[in-house]
Amino acid sequence: MTETPQSIKQPAAATGSWYEFATRHRASIVAAVILVFPLVMPFTALAVNILIYGLYALGFNLVFGYLGLLSFGHAALFGTGAYLCGIAIVHFGWPWYAAIAAGVAGGLLMALLIGVLAIRTRGIYFAMVTMALSQCVYYLFYQAVDLTGGENGLRGINVRTIDLFGLRIDFINPMIRYYVIAAFVIAAFFVMSRILASPFGAVIEAVRENEMRARASGYDVTLTRLLTFVLSGGFCGLAGALQALHLSIVPIEILHYETSGLVVMIALLGGMGTFFGPMVGAAVFLVLENVVSVWTVHWQLIVGAIFIACVLFFPAGIWGTLIARGRR
């Protein structure tokens, strides 16, 4: 993308002090919002979904918004995280924290495998190759019936209580479940903020803005892309693992290419290349889905139309547009 909306890191001189403050403490602000969120949401289950998809979109946005590569294969990263977490619990009886670690590792590894192949291509090819490879992952998991349950999905991921330093926490209670998952999501937001603020984060954006110049400055563009994609896989793997714990089942549809498309929509709707955008996008998208599904089964028609309108008229997304307004 050449005309991505302005990222958050801008020279502070041109903007108000509140803006600078918000940028500096962006992860803390997200944490505060996430902690208050379920108190204003009518359905806790929906709030949990928003958290998980927000995290998924956060990982995706690292590649799409900050690195400037459009991936249509992120379902493979999200799904692998979910499946590995689920398999660790169902087939190997691992405790919940080890299963989440397995999910993150799965996301990282799958991102490495897909990344090594897809990074060899450039530009628009990237979207096609990642989509094709994720379709391949779909078939592989579909056929490994013994491990994944195939078409029926992986069932029986029952985590009822969570042991934390001798403390037994009831994972069935929706409010507690929300805050357990929120702890991971908030931690992920802090890590993401740290990555983006690091020198490496600056290199990521340099590659997006001008590949040639980044290369001329001595940065390994290919390695940066691969590393960013793998990092993104870690975030998406975590999101997938949390999804598996939340749903107690991993449906095979999680690897379907519509799951890849979903995160593209969420990121674009929220505002690509913005820190808060993915969460805003996930919240608006899922609330809208909930509301529209009440009066029509043809939700996809509405989604498609909204998405077309977004691409045509609001390419900066909701949060991106707000930032642009606020900065003026």
Added chain:
Amino acid sequence: MAGLSFDLIALQLFAGLALGAIYVLFAIGLSLIFGMLTVVNFAHGAFYMVGAYVGLYLISIGGNFWICLVAVPIAIGLFGLAVERVLIRPLYGRGIDYPLLLTFGLSYVMVECVRIAFGKTGYPFDTPEVLQGAVDIGVGYFPLYRLFVIGATAVVLLALWLFLEKTSFGLIIRAGARDPQIVRVLGVDVSKMWLIVFGIGTAIAGFAGLLAAPLQGAIPEMGGTILAEAFVVTVVGGMGSIGGAVLAGLLVGVVVSMTSLFAPEMAKVSIFALMAIVLIVRPQGFFGRAGLMS
């Protein structure tokens, strides 16, 4: 492997060519549009699917298959013209990802509209009576309809080749694919050309959908699967190259068909393995121009 005779393998090879013919038709449309407009048409699968459904509808109101062969490409092509004119044209010059994203959204709308009109479940699509049965092709009996698919694809390819190579309009298209700016400077209305190319590409997609319908029936989701597989074809053949699309399409068809003979459970995965090999050995594909994507 005792039962595997030469004849069986030869027959499977032909079946692969018939399957490959559908890939070829799908991928040349995709490639033609990309080569000219640098638009990756994510709705190409949806146009393909609508082609099958328009055929289904025409037959249900009393048309026959032969009428469909003419009417479906025209209808889908006209629809494609409208899509380019209204939705895609505003996005030129705004970055290569935007048309891709827009057509992705459009595919959702098209699939859901078909679900509303025809229902969520698929329909079988009868093979026209004249083309039922099998003929002896020397190595054994081969379904006549698949032979027809190969023949029809050859006719479309020949027509497209004649159009691109022998007409003055084709000359402009080829020049425009190489350097649209110079063509514009020479006084050619490039946007009109792009409109027509998009129409031709989608018309071929609709035609492919119609041809594929008797082989696999018509369901609203039929476009999604072939889209991913056609991306493999374009990556293997080289994006924007029509010759590459033809060769790679046939190759992918044969690979699928051969692996389903020897290792059926690997048939779907095999083509992605093929793509992985091509990406490692020759990232730009068979006939891809290096640097076109940068």
